[in-house]
Amino acid sequence: MVADRRGVDVADLVSRARDGDARAVARLISLVENDSPQLRDVAAALAPHTGHSQVVGLTGSPGVGKSTSTSALVTALRTDGKRVGVLAVDPSSPFSGGALLGDRVRMQEHATDDGVFIRSMASRGQLGGLSAAVPQALRVLDAAQCDVVLVETVGVGQAEVEIASLADTTIVLLAPGMGDGIQAAKAGILEIADVYVVNKADRDGADQVARDLRYMLSLGGRHSAAGAWRPPIVRTVATRNEGIEDVVAAIDKHREWMQRHDVLERRRESRAAAEIEAIAVGEVRQRFAAVHGSAALGEAARRVVAGETDPYTAAEKLIESL
Numbered sequence: 001m002v003a004d005r006r007g008v009d010v011a012d013l014v015s016r017a018r019d020g021d022a023r024a025v026a027r028l029i030s031l032v033e034n035d036s037p038q039l040r041d042v043a044a045a046l047a048p049h050t051g052h053s054q055v056v057g058l059t060g061s062p063g064v065g066k067s068t069s070t071s072a073l074v075t076a077l078r079t080d081g082k083r084v085g086v087l088a089v090d091p092s093s094p095f096s097g098g099a100l101l102g103d104r105v106r107m108q109e110h111a112t113d114d115g116v117f118i119r120s121m122a123s124r125g126q127l128g129g130l131s132a133a134v135p136q137a138l139r140v141l142d143a144a145q146c147d148v149v150l151v152e153t154v155g156v157g158q159a160e161v162e163i164a165s166l167a168d169t170t171i172v173l174l175a176p177g178m179g180d181g182i183q184a185a186k187a188g189i190l191e192i193a194d195v196y197v198v199n200k201a202d203r204d205g206a207d208q209v210a211r212d213l214r215y216m217l218s219l220g221g222r223h224s225a226a227g228a229w230r231p232p233i234v235r236t237v238a239t240r241n242e243g244i245e246d247v248v249a250a251i252d253k254h255r256e257w258m259q260r261h262d263v264l265e266r267r268r269e270s271r272a273a274a275e276i277e278a279i280a281v282g283e284v285r286q287r288f289a290a291v292h293g294s295a296a297l298g299e300a301a302r303r304v305v306a307g308e309t310d311p312y313t314a315a316e317k318l319i320e321s322l
């Protein structure tokens with residue numbers, strides 16, 4: 001193994017991750033999460049090994065049962081022999097412990113399973129925020145040959161909608177007694193669902209939640225167009241693994257539908273486009289920061305003041321020189 005002073009041997013890490021080495025996977029995610037100087041090497045080494053995983057996002061209010069459902073889904077997918085990644089993402093927390101600690105405890109039953117990779121991420125430290133770090137972490141899990149990657153986001157808000165939009169299939173969970181439908185509708189979270197899960201179906205009011213949901217969906221939105229995917233409503237009791245196989249079936253069905261209608265490629269391409277754009281704009285912004293107070297800018301300013309050129313021409317020249 002050739003590990004130079006700059007750090008680790010990226011190619012070796014990627015090759016070990018592909019073989020399912022959990023420590024290599026963890027190390028790679030740390031590299032992308034901490035915006036390491038080797039981020040580019042890692043991204044380049046991962047690129048040829050991606051495109052296999054189906055990314056499934058789970059979102060919904062705190063307490064609705066996302067973690068319990070995630071754990072139950074892991075069990076179901078493992079029974080089917082799938083390799084599974086789990087990313088628990090907390091956009092509002094500066095710590096990757098805290099709110100997610102409970103989830104880790106819940107995930108304990110999968111801790112010794114070498115076909116499951118579990119990781120939590122919080123917003124601490126990332127230069128471009130979680131929306132920049134999560135796609136990279138997803139690529140690591142993809143390269144580690146996960147068939148499915150479950151992304152659980154904590155809370156309901158704009159940040160969660162953003163993270164959820166990184167998924168191929170987005171599951172929105174609701175539960176009775178949480179005043180949840182309205183909150184989710186306000187946050188725009190209902191619009192992003194490919195599958196609805198009414199969890200805690202063992203409790204009173206689950207039928208009402210499903211009815212309210214069906215009513216809200218009947219009012220229109222992107223799903224009402226001809227030929228559009230109709231998001232199913234699945235009832236579950238996640239604590240008893242009830243209905244979980246129906247969720248798995250709904251995920252499979254959505255994937256098949258996306259492939260049949262060429263939607264999967266288009267969704268992934270539009271996500272990649274947004275990512276490239278964000279990276280490019282970030283890069284340009286950084287270069288502009290270097291321009292501020294520079295000799296070139298000073299010279300251009302002098303020429304504008306002297307009437308030798310106009311500010312538009314000067315700005316154009318500056319952009320060209322970047």
Ligand SMILES: Nc1nc2c(ncn2[C@@H]2O[C@H](COP(=O)(O)OP(=O)(O)O)[C@@H](O)[C@H]2O)c(=O)[nH]1
Pocket residue numbers: 060061062063064065066067068069102199200201202203236237238239240
């Ligand atoms: N009665 C009932 N309780 C559930 C069900 N699913 C989860 N819970 C409980 O609801 C609480 C919150 O669950 P959790 O998975 O942590 O929710 P999260 O915040 O969305 O991740 C926990 O006490 C779970 O045991 C369910 O189907 N029925």
Ligand SMILES: [Mg+2]
Pocket residue numbers: 066067068103152154
């Ligand atoms: Mg949770």
